[in-house]
Amino acid sequence: MPTDAPTVFVVDDDAAIRDSLQILLSLAGFSVECFEGARPFLESGSAQRLGCLVADIRMPGMDGLELQQELRKRGSGLPVIFITGHGDVAMAVRALKSGAADFIEKPFEDRVLTAAIGQALDRDERQRQTRLEAEHLAQRHATLTPREREVMDLVVEGQSNKLVAQRLGISARTVEIHRARVMEKMRADTLSDLVRMALRLAEA
């Protein structure tokens, strides 16, 4: 059932709000799915899908903030936009501090909401892209032999082949062969490419 197109998940205990948002957001071109509470949403397994969550901050049972915490606990990177009533600003600030993408006071202009959803989806897309790249990089790094990894570590420190050879107790010629293999396996065109990759691996 999961599709690749990003989906807007609307979680609100008020049927009229859910229904009106469904119509409004569908007209704006989003694919929309509605849930009448935090639990049904979590049980649907949608937390791992691509898209954006639009949730009321005040809900009976599990409220918006608790839903957000639950998502983080489950490792979901789904961006969350909160809809708040007047006077819930303090709550909204807490939501933002704990990582919400945005909050919108209701009643709201549809353009404000669609813009927020668009931004959240873009950001989510970018983050997914970066995460994907990092994963690929790590996979490539995993294919290196232990000797190749030693050579890579020393090379990105800026040491010459000769020095690397001395440090590892092997011939400069062998270092050169390992180095070529590293460049090939990591798909790095230049030394600076390799250095950048090493830095990102160190970050992860």
Next chain:
Amino acid sequence: MRDAFATLVKDGRPLGRANGLWGAIGLYWLAHMVLEASSTMYSYAELAINPWNPPAGLALFFLLAKGPRLWPAVMAANFASDRIFFGQAPHLGIGLVLALQLGLVYGGAALILTRLLQCDLRLERLRDLLKLTLVGLITPIFAGGLYILTLISSGVLVPTDMWAAVGRYWVGDVIAILVLTTTLLKLRAGLADWPRPGLETGLQTLVIGAVLWIVFGVDSTDEFKFFYLLFPPLIWIAVRQGLRGAAAGLVLTQVGMMAILTVKKFDAPTVTALQVLMLVLAVAILFLGCVVDERGQAEAKRREDQMMLAHMARLSLAGEMASGLAHELNQPLSAIVNYLRAGQNLFSAQPPRLDEASGVLEKARAQAMRASKIIENLREFLRKRELKTEPVRLDLAVAESLNLIAAEARRKRVRVESDVPAGLPRVWADRVQLEQVLINLIANALDAIAEGTPTKREVTITARPEPAGFITLTVADRGPGIAPEMRETLFAPFASSKDEGMGLGLSICRTIIEAHGGKLWVEDNAPQGAAFSFTLPRAEEPHAD
């Protein structure tokens, strides 16, 4: 005489200051002479040494009330009375020295009490009574010591009698201060809170008289063994009427005792010994009365705090209701905004999707109805909330409301004048809600007076029957009145001219009165101020629901 008494007793200065002062001094001299004349029967060696010396208590009161700087008046009074009542005793020079000593010692005592000890002369706290008692016990040692040393050194007294004389002098002055000064200070603090003459006070007086007669009048009872019989009636008075009753009861006991002892011709040493017992009795009863007063004050404070709490609870309830209401209304309004925007988009689509647009508009209409239903429910809730109607006497409801708000009125120095006749027909009302309306209106009037510069710090409550089976009650003040631009929104919820007000008070009042089938409105209280009136149906009439 009554006016002159007021001048002495109260600190008011309505007429010229000098006139009032001389009036007070004159009255003091007169009272001094009367008391002196009535208490010379046990004077020692025909000197002013009495086991009951009320002029000392009067002198201390006079100096406390009018200021220690008036000590020369005390000196003059003592000099004169010594010449009149103990004429043949010391010659002029010694008399002057004796009177000077008395004036200075009592002036000093008054100065120490008011300045050094900061004694609150209203004697509302135990510590103030304690200060007065301590000064009352110590001052006569100096006064009596100096008096008797002077007499001995001038050869009037034989030195061997010194201790007996000092003892008699001391006990006479101490009792006078404890009993008389306390009573006069409590009178000065305000006549309003004194117990009214009635069945109980009459009974108390009778019992004291009877016990006095049994102890001192009947020969077969030993005065010293039976003295303790005086405790129960005085404890009764102190417990019921506090320090005021205790002091007055002690004055009565003391005067009655001295009268009987004089008539029965008791000897001076016996009288002095009895006075020592009396001293113990006085201290015990006065402190008991003061403790009772303090407990009463604590009780009053607790009631006031409770009122405050109830008020806060009402306020926060209103706040919660308002916030809940805002959330409730926000839901359908948000849905309506979304539906209408969706409708616009459907209309402007190419080609327009008219069927869908019409469906969305229908949904928006349904949400608007939902919002209106929420408001209807709220009005219904406010109107119908447990209206427990019964026939209520308006005068009693007003009295109870005034009782609850009296502390606040005192604090704001506003007099609340109620003119609601007891004979008025009863009204058909929920007593608690009616009192809530009354308290709200009176509190508003107090606030109005406290804010502005009123011509009169007074709130008046009046009631009159209407021909159509209603009673009208009016709460009027002389505050700044209602500004014309406020009049429109005065009864609307959340409209308030006060900084901390929710603006729900008058709105709720009107809802309550309308739920009773009455009306609530405001008029000008010409020439200045506002008058809030409401009507309630008479209970005697058939009541239409």
